[in-house]
Amino acid sequence: MTVLDSRALNRATLARQHLLTRGDTSVPEAVAHLCGLQAQEPHEPFIGLWSRLADFTPAHLDEALTGRTVVRTHLMRRTVHLVTSDDALAWRARHDTMLRQRVLGTYRRELAGIDLEEVAAAGRAVMADQRPRTMTELVQAVEDRWPGPPRRALGELLVAALIPMAQLPPRGLWHQTAGVRNLPLATWLARDVDPLPDGDGDPVGQRLLRRYLAAYGPAASADLRAWCGLAGLPAAVRAARDELVVFRDERGRELLDLPDAPRPHPDTPAPVRFLPAFDNAILGYHDRSRIIDAAHLGLSVAGHRTVLVDGRVTATWTVRSRQLHISPLRPLTAPEQEAVHAEAETLRTFLDEDIEQVRLTTET
Structure with a gap:
């Protein structure tokens, strides 16, 4: 496998x-x-x-x-x-x-x-x-x-x-x-909430599973539960299993995915991205190690806005005193600092909050 x-x-x-x-x-x-x-x-x-x-x-x-x-x-x-x-x-x-x-x-x-x-x-x-x-x-x-x-x-x-x-x-x-x-x-x-369908197999759960994998996969059943909060999805997973592909992560966990979903090469370059507080790209998993280090897990549940560098949570950001403050969680290389600053400038324009300066802290 x-x-x-x-x-x-x-x-x-x-x-x-x-x-x-x-x-x-x-x-x-x-x-x-x-x-x-x-x-x-x-x-x-x-x-x-x-x-x-x-x-x-x-x-x-x-x-x-x-x-x-x-x-x-x-x-x-x-x-x-x-x-x-x-x-x-x-x-x-x-x-x-x-x-x-x-x-x-x-x-x-x-x-x-x-x-x-x-x-x-x-x-x-x-x-x-x-x-x-x-x-x-x-x-x-x-x-x-x-x-x-x-x-x-x-x-x-x-x-x-x-x-x-x-x-x-x-x-x-x-x-x-x-x-x-x-x-x-x-x-x-102007429309009633859809009733749960009768019968076996949990069709609503199956649709949730497929939709989740399209946006978050490959992922384990525990990741699905962590995202939606629903405990009763085993029937949906069993019913949909024949239509899915199965992988393992480095810890041996079974990961499910849609056959034709994108799985880019691991060396694909990843641009700097600024994420809001409580973003589901982080919170949508039980095992968040694919995007954030264990030492920084607390940031994801404490409402910190984060910055992805090379695809991983590498800094936090906030706006105060008319400045966009960026605080790295590790030392950034000169090219990384340049990329973070460039994306921050576009964010500053988007926020439209009279932000006068982007301030990137160099000490960690």
Whole structure:
């Protein structure tokens, strides 16, 4: 069986993520291919798409959000994701159990003994007037019936688990600051969430698997679980297995992939890329060694924006005091510094935040 080393896996990931060569697809097509972008920080997806798409402008994503082809919603790992409207409706029912379990796991004591179906029915009744509400407003409308749980616990149960919700614009629009206003997905998109199909084989899970591999493969089953947060996908993997190819990584893990998906030569040059906080190119795996060193794993979950040099996380970046600060995690060669600085200058222009200077720290 073919063994793929970390560099081969890195180049495959970069190619699938449009980080080896910027793509020329539309925003909805890119969001669909990437299986969504993590978006709890509202403006970070703009940076993620800028790094991946040629000629991307913020207006393209604004138009997709206001035009309802892309939507902000709780989905993978119970985090807010930017996904296409079609995917939100097709995938939500498959995530329902996980979303409930994660909220109940966080607030197990506070929500003990509560009847979830009663709470869901009450929340849907409140939202039936099709008026967008904040989480606080929704909780205030039902809390007389459930005075025990803290507002935060009851609110997250309603908007992140029990009722499939969209977070409406202007939340998530470029250079706009807005609180979260919720509306049921079915109301916002004028279409009900797709029900789970009857029968064996988990067809929705199989589609998730194939879509994941197209954007993240080759990958192990554990990577798939880490990306979506779903534990119950073994049936989907078994059902799709005959259509997949199998590799091993250097640790002996079995890696699954689509037969015709790109797997560039490990020596393929990789350009400098600036990634936003919580980018799924890093977080979309259980084993992240293909893109980030073990010593820096904490950066990927702490909200640090990162810089890829030769395909790997090699620096962090931030904007403060009208400067774009880049802090390398290892010494950079002179050509690497030049490439990082050049990409940073294009990012400075894109961000349009009156950034006066790019500052690259040379000490590590």
